[in-house]
Amino acid sequence: MERIYLDHAATTPPDPRVIEAMLPMYTTYWGNPSSISLEGQQAHHALDASRKLCADLLGVSTREVVFTSGGTEGDNAAIRGAALAQRSRGRGSHIITSAIEHHAVLHTVEQLEREGFRATYLPVDADGVVDLDALEAAMTDETTVVSVMAANNEVGTIQPIADVVRIVKARNPKAVVHTDAVQAAGAIDISPKTLGVDLLSIAAHKFYGPKGVGLLYIRNRTPWQPLILGGSHEKERRAGTEFVAGIAGLAAAMKLAWDEFEQRNARVSALRNRLLFELPERVPDTVITGPTDPTGRISNNFSCCFRNVEGESVLLALDMAGIAASSGSACTTGALEPSHVLTAMGIDADLAHASLRLTLGTDNTGEQIDYVLETIPGIVARLRSLAGG
Numbered sequence: 001m002e003r004i005y006l007d008h009a010a011t012t013p014p015d016p017r018v019i020e021a022m023l024p025m026y027t028t029y030w031g032n033p034s035s036i037s038l039e040g041q042q043a044h045h046a047l048d049a050s051r052k053l054c055a056d057l058l059g060v061s062t063r064e065v066v067f068t069s070g071g072t073e074g075d076n077a078a079i080r081g082a083a084l085a086q087r088s089r090g091r092g093s094h095i096i097t098s099a100i101e102h103h104a105v106l107h108t109v110e111q112l113e114r115e116g117f118r119a120t121y122l123p124v125d126a127d128g129v130v131d132l133d134a135l136e137a138a139m140t141d142e143t144t145v146v147s148v149m150a151a152n153n154e155v156g157t158i159q160p161i162a163d164v165v166r167i168v169k170a171r172n173p174k175a176v177v178h179t180d181a182v183q184a185a186g187a188i189d190i191s192p193k194t195l196g197v198d199l200l201s202i203a204a205h206k207f208y209g210p211k212g213v214g215l216l217y218i219r220n221r222t223p224w225q226p227l228i229l230g231g232s233h234e235k236e237r238r239a240g241t242e243f244v245a246g247i248a249g250l251a252a253a254m255k256l257a258w259d260e261f262e263q264r265n266a267r268v269s270a271l272r273n274r275l276l277f278e279l280p281e282r283v284p285d286t287v288i289t290g291p292t293d294p295t296g297r298i299s300n301n302f303s304c305c306f307r308n309v310e311g312e313s314v315l316l317a318l319d320m321a322g323i324a325a326s327s328g329s330a331c332t333t334g335a336l337e338p339s340h341v342l343t344a345m346g347i348d349a350d351l352a353h354a355s356l357r358l359t360l361g362t363d364n365t366g367e368q369i370d371y372v373l374e375t376i377p378g379i380v381a382r383l384r385s386l387a388g389g
């Protein structure tokens with residue numbers, strides 16, 4: 001049976017063109033980029049070329065690009081690095097984030113709270129949009145770091161980051177704004193200059209690049225200190241021999257995502273919209289989670305809850321029917337706690353347990369979506385009848 005992969009928010013299959021761009025880093029340019037030898041210099045040039053490509057695509061300078069091991073490290077380094085640097089300059093220790101961030105952000109902020117920082121977790125509305133009035137009210141002279149994600153990984157909600165930046169800087173120009181753009185990269189314009197952010201993190205594996213590599217943008221002169229200490233790699237901002245092949249893959253994947261932005265998003269959103277509009281018609285008691293207006297969510301994300309079924313059972317039945325799906329964030333799958341994102345959006349725990357996330361990619365076809373739309377109603381009906389519902 002052909003597998004239908006609808007979990008692109010968890011990770012994407014690497015594009016063969018990306019792998020092609022990585023291979024020479026293993027066969028030819030395998031030297032240590034910090035070595036003085038010819039082998040080292042060749043690897044260094046390859047690394048420089050990747051950095052230049054990433055910086056150009058983001059519209060920033062090469063000095064503002066630090067390569068990381070992915071989204072989690074980027075989020076940790078951005079928030080922790082800015083919070084500690086701001087505190088050491090005597091600028092205060094108040095952090096603001098939102099209640100629906102990825103755990104890479106939430107757990108970093110919670111750890112900083114244990115280290116003496118104060119944190120505010122902004123509420124969101126029923127669509128998962130962050131409350132800008134609450135942001136304005138929370139800002140103080142002591143606020144030094146604000147982190148709000150560009151798009152949510154569970155329900156796809158796009159956040160008004162430019163407005164976040166405007167509100168923060170108007171109240172306290174010295175406060176630093178970070179955005180986790182891990183899910184947004186390739187789906188919306190994430191140019192740091194357009195958004196106005198000081199720090200931005202992305203991960204290659206969410207847009208057909210390799211796993212274990214990402215990028216942190218750090219605007220020039222942003223108060224920030226490194227998380228990982230050691231050698232002088234990445235201009236002393238991230239120690240450790242660079243993952244040259246992964247970084248080449250990241251750059252190639254970014255180039256493709258930027259070049260093919262229009263056609264990829266048009267194609268994926270047309271298929272996603274079929275789920276958004278047709279699935280609730282075919283399955284009674286389906287509650288769409290996140291914006292029902294397709295323009296309010298990233299193009300590949302569909303998410304919903306089915307009343308009176310267990311989300312986990314739906315996922316298992318879908319997997320047996322050849323469909324790879326998720327209940328929300330890959331990290332909360334298998335957890336007993338309902339998703340913190342759905343809870344923050346005001347969805348009750350029972351309903352939140354019956355969540356389904358289908359995230360599409362460039363390889364999905366109309367026939368696959370036909371099959372999904374035909375298969376899900378039977379699965380939900382069977383599970384409801386088993387549960388006596």
Ligand SMILES: Cc1ncc(COP(=O)(O)O)c(C=O)c1O
Nearest residue numbers: 070071072102104153182183203
């Ligand atoms: C919004 C968001 N932030 C951060 C991460 C973590 O990224 P990585 O898996 O590259 O560490 C993810 C991964 O799912 C994500 O969706």
